[in-house]
Amino acid sequence: MFSEWKFTAKDIAKKPDLFMSGHRACAGCASATVLRLVLKAVRGPTIVTSATGCMEVISSIYPYTSWAIPWIHTAFENAGANASGIEATIKILKKKGRLKKEQIDVIAFAGDGGTFDIGIQSLSGAVERGHDFLYVLYDNEAYMNTGIQRSGGTPHGASTTTSPAGKVIPGKVQYKKPIANIMVAHDMPYVATASPHYWKDLITKARRGIEVNGPAFLHAFAPCPRGWRYDTSKSIEISRLAVETCLFPLWEAINGEYQLSAASKVIALKPEKKKPMREYLKMQRRFRHLFTPQFEKVLEEIQRTTDERWQRLLKKCGMA
Amino acid sequence: MTSQKRNWKEIPLAGVCWKPSTEYLTGDWKTYKPVRDVEKCTRCTLCVVFCPDGAIHWNPEKEDIEFDYNFCKGCGICANECPTKAIEMKL
Amino acid sequence: MENVVKQKVLALNGDEAVAFAAKQSDVDVVAAYPVTPQTIIVERFSEYVANGEVDTEFICVESEHSAMTACITASATGARTFTATAAPGLALMHEMLYVASGCRTPVVMVIANRALSAPLNIHCDHSDSMGERDSGWIQMYAENSQEAYDSVIQAFRIAENPDILLPVMVCLDGFTLSHTLENVQVLPDDIVKKFVGVRTIPLVTTHEGKNAPFKLDTENPMSMGPIALQDYYFEFKRQQEEAMKNTLKIIQQVHEEYAGMSGRRYGDGMLESYRLDDAEISIICLGSTAGTVKTVVDELRAEGVRAGLLRIRTFRPLPVEGIVRALKNVKAVAVMDRSMSFGGYGGPVFHEIRHVLYDASTHPCLVNYIYGLGGRDTSPSQIRRIFEDLQRILQTQEAGKLIRYVGLRG
Numbered sequence: 001m002f003s004e005w006k007f008t009a010k011d012i013a014k015k016p017d018l019f020m021s022g023h024r025a026c027a028g029c030a031s032a033t034v035l036r037l038v039l040k041a042v043r044g045p046t047i048v049t050s051a052t053g054c055m056e057v058i059s060s061i062y063p064y065t066s067w068a069i070p071w072i073h074t075a076f077e078n079a080g081a082n083a084s085g086i087e088a089t090i091k092i093l094k095k096k097g098r099l100k101k102e103q104i105d106v107i108a109f110a111g112d113g114g115t116f117d118i119g120i121q122s123l124s125g126a127v128e129r130g131h132d133f134l135y136v137l138y139d140n141e142a143y144m145n146t147g148i149q150r151s152g153g154t155p156h157g158a159s160t161t162t163s164p165a166g167k168v169i170p171g172k173v174q175y176k177k178p179i180a181n182i183m184v185a186h187d188m189p190y191v192a193t194a195s196p197h198y199w200k201d202l203i204t205k206a207r208r209g210i211e212v213n214g215p216a217f218l219h220a221f222a223p224c225p226r227g228w229r230y231d232t233s234k235s236i237e238i239s240r241l242a243v244e245t246c247l248f249p250l251w252e253a254i255n256g257e258y259q260l261s262a263a264s265k266v267i268a269l270k271p272e273k274k275k276p277m278r279e280y281l282k283m284q285r286r287f288r289h290l291f292t293p294q295f296e297k298v299l300e301e302i303q304r305t306t307d308e309r310w311q312r313l314l315k316k317c318g319m320a
Numbered sequence: 321m322t323s324q325k326r327n328w329k330e331i332p333l334a335g336v337c338w339k340p341s342t343e344y345l346t347g348d349w350k351t352y353k354p355v356r357d358v359e360k361c362t363r364c365t366l367c368v369v370f371c372p373d374g375a376i377h378w379n380p381e382k383e384d385i386e387f388d389y390n391f392c393k394g395c396g397i398c399a400n401e402c403p404t405k406a407i408e409m410k411l
Numbered sequence: 412m413e414n415v416v417k418q419k420v421l422a423l424n425g426d427e428a429v430a431f432a433a434k435q436s437d438v439d440v441v442a443a444y445p446v447t448p449q450t451i452i453v454e455r456f457s458e459y460v461a462n463g464e465v466d467t468e469f470i471c472v473e474s475e476h477s478a479m480t481a482c483i484t485a486s487a488t489g490a491r492t493f494t495a496t497a498a499p500g501l502a503l504m505h506e507m508l509y510v511a512s513g514c515r516t517p518v519v520m521v522i523a524n525r526a527l528s529a530p531l532n533i534h535c536d537h538s539d540s541m542g543e544r545d546s547g548w549i550q551m552y553a554e555n556s557q558e559a560y561d562s563v564i565q566a567f568r569i570a571e572n573p574d575i576l577l578p579v580m581v582c583l584d585g586f587t588l589s590h591t592l593e594n595v596q597v598l599p600d601d602i603v604k605k606f607v608g609v610r611t612i613p614l615v616t617t618h619e620g621k622n623a624p625f626k627l628d629t630e631n632p633m634s635m636g637p638i639a640l641q642d643y644y645f646e647f648k649r650q651q652e653e654a655m656k657n658t659l660k661i662i663q664q665v666h667e668e669y670a671g672m673s674g675r676r677y678g679d680g681m682l683e684s685y686r687l688d689d690a691e692i693s694i695i696c697l698g699s700t701a702g703t704v705k706t707v708v709d710e711l712r713a714e715g716v717r718a719g720l721l722r723i724r725t726f727r728p729l730p731v732e733g734i735v736r737a738l739k740n741v742k743a744v745a746v747m748d749r750s751m752s753f754g755g756y757g758g759p760v761f762h763e764i765r766h767v768l769y770d771a772s773t774h775p776c777l778v779n780y781i782y783g784l785g786g787r788d789t790s791p792s793q794i795r796r797i798f799e800d801l802q803r804i805l806q807t808q809e810a811g812k813l814i815r816y817v818g819l820r821g
Contacts, residue, residue: 007770009365010378012380013385018375021342021373021374021388021391022341022343022391027372029372031371033371036374037369047629049484060638061363061637062337062639063337063637063643064344064618065343068340069629069632070627071633071635072634074480074510074514075506078477078507081472081476081480083485084442084472084484085484088440088442089439089440089468089483089490092439092440092467092468093489095466096439101629104629121474122476124472124473128473129470168549201371208536223378235372235395236397236400237400237401325642326508328650331643331646332615332616334515335639335647336625339618340618341695369423411664
């Protein structure tokens with residue numbers, strides 16, 4: 001089904017950046033790394049579209065652009081519809097003989113804002129219609145571009161500006177919407193999760209998403225030094241811890257069949273390698289209020305729900 | 321600065337961007353910059369892979385990595401991730 | 412009149428007529444969502460697709476917002492695009508209308524005019540399209556299904572003109588036109604195809620320093636829809652206004668060319684003056700009501716009353732000079748508005764006519780008649796009473812109440 005493309009770090013290093021330097025992302029932005037890595041997976045002519053958000057704003061401050069390939073942005077909630085229009089046009093122009101290229105891939109980038117919440121309708125519609133495109137969600141767990149407001153992707157207990165940790169309420173009370181599972185429930189050909197520390201896994205999955213015939217969804221974890229409040233140098237390390245604590249497990253669902261990948265697979269086979277949530281949470285000041293006597297039990301909640309979700313995933317993968 | 325900006329008749333049609341971001345040097349954002357100990361460096365190129373700004377390049381002729389301080393924002397990810405701790409962030 | 416092409420007559424309602432026009436216009440992508448009273452357009456078009464009668468990719472989107480989005484990106488990728496909507500659908504698309512005109516994508520859209528909620532009402536008034544008059548779209552209003560058919564075909568040529576590159580909305584009254592059967596003369600397929608031609612795409616300078624056709628093309632990458640800060644946004648908008656300025660002339664040219672081919676003309680393409688040359692009193696209106704007014708004008712003329720009608724076909728851009736010229740000798744004018752601007756001291760058309768005439772050397776007396784909201788029918792006798800009001804105004808030289816309502820109880 002997939003080309004099983006083999007590559008080394010050097011191969012990736014040699015490939016030119018289609019997401020060019022000079023963009024205005026914050027220092028240490030993992031979303032920028034995600035974008036660079038996904039575009040390393042491009043196999044030929046590609047058109048990209050973005051929803052409004054961090055990666056769109058920092059890459060297209062007029063008159064500058066960081067996109068070395070054709071790119072369009074229209075609004076916040078419609079990355080799915082953007083991709084639908086482009087993909088339909090490629091199809092019909094090829095049919096009418098007005099497009100000579102054999103294959104043009106379409107990739108849509110959107111943040112958690114433009115995916116979990118305001119963008120979910122457009123994404124769901126595009127997937128239901130079966131357009132051939134890859135949708136990449138770069139998840140920094142809040143509406144970062146507008147100033148760190150909570151989203152459906154913000155985890156339980158995180159402090160954001162609209163779910164602040166206060167004297168009475170310990171940050172966000174709701175849980176992270178299981179967006180990737182929602183996408184699997186669409187019966188779509190390919191859904192995967194990825195984290196930039198596991199760059200090889202991420203690029204492989206991006207390539208699979210591009211290759212698959214029909215819609216593909218890649219949920220990429222993207223730590224944000226500004227919003228999560230940690231030193232800029234730690235983004236990739238935190239993206240590793242998220243996987244090692246099973247907070248953000250790595251898996252693929254190919255035609256609905258779940259399978260674990262990379263470090264998550266290792267942890268499933270060797271549960272002693274699973275790290276406790278505290279290690280991950282204490283690195284980020286958005287969780288620091290949880291390390292007080294008043295809100296300590298939230299830490300236990302987070303550990304418990306993480307373990308529950310992990311067990312459910314193991315069951316789906318047949319590894320319980 | 322304002323006098324250099326194009327008027328409405330001069331900007332290209334329809335808001336198409338007319339400059340690549342490589343003309344906007346973000347290197348002056350940094351406080352610390354990465355400095356490499358060439359002895360410790362194994363040329364694994366992980367720093368090239370992880371850099372959010374693509375500010376580290378692999379030079380195939382020299383078979384070595386190069387920092388592009390024109391775009392490096394000094395985030396320190398390369399130093400943090402280097403498996404041999406060959407990179408140090410210095411002022 | 413040159414060679415008028417031989418045409419077939421089909422019994423079509425307004426929705427069917429515009430779907431037929433779209434079918435003949437070599438549209439590449441249609442992305443649409445059904446909403447009363449436009450549903451027949453999408454249904455008919457779906458049939459064409461299912462029967463292989465069109466070479467069009469039809470995206471059955473999940474909302475009107477996505478319909479306009481997909482049309483914009485399809486158009487940006489080089490497709491000729493078409494869609495249709497009405498009232499709540501148009502309101503839902505509102506954000507994207509500004510994006511379409513801002514991105515200079517020549518999308519053609521039909522509006523089956525319908526009242527905006529609340530309360531819910533599926534019938535005709537102009538509140539939906541009037542609410543979008545600032546969006547940067549070209550707006551044209553059809554008097555009958557024949558004109559709707561003709562206007563859609565012309566719309567592609569207008570929108571895609573490299574000096575314009577603005578999206579066009581063709582408005583037809585919901586139910587009154589959209590669902591009413593009419594004899595529509597249709598041009599042969601090959602004639603329409605030749606008239607609309609292949610989409611001309613102008614060149615634009617990209618970030619690679621190349622001059623390339625303005626579309627998403629992997630040969631010549633470019634970035635569309637950037638963020639423009641305080642230092643550039645204003646200049647973009649001025650460019651759009653310049654395109655609007657170029658539009659009136661081109662609408663006239665396209666209209667003339669089409670008239671030569673079809674034998675049908677709608678005034679000068681922007682305004683239609685009906686028995687206005689020596690008129691003392693006149694009504695100004697848009698859409699199907701003009702048909703009723705024409706009948707009443709004829710009756711009054713037979714009785715020796717110097718009545719006339721000015722129908723506005725192109726509302727955006729506003730044909731300022733034409734309006735001033737048309738009303739030069741008219742003494743009293745009733746501006747009929749099929750929508751309201753709450754708290755705005757009159758309806759939108761009234762505002763604009765008054766504004767246009769402010770600097771004119773002579774002013775007729777102008778009064779506003781709000782009518783037909785939520786699909787309320789306006790009868791010939793009600794129109795006649797408006798003309799009688801105008802006659803009274805002429806006699807007494809007093810306008811009286813400036814804002815009036817037709818057929819409102821209470």
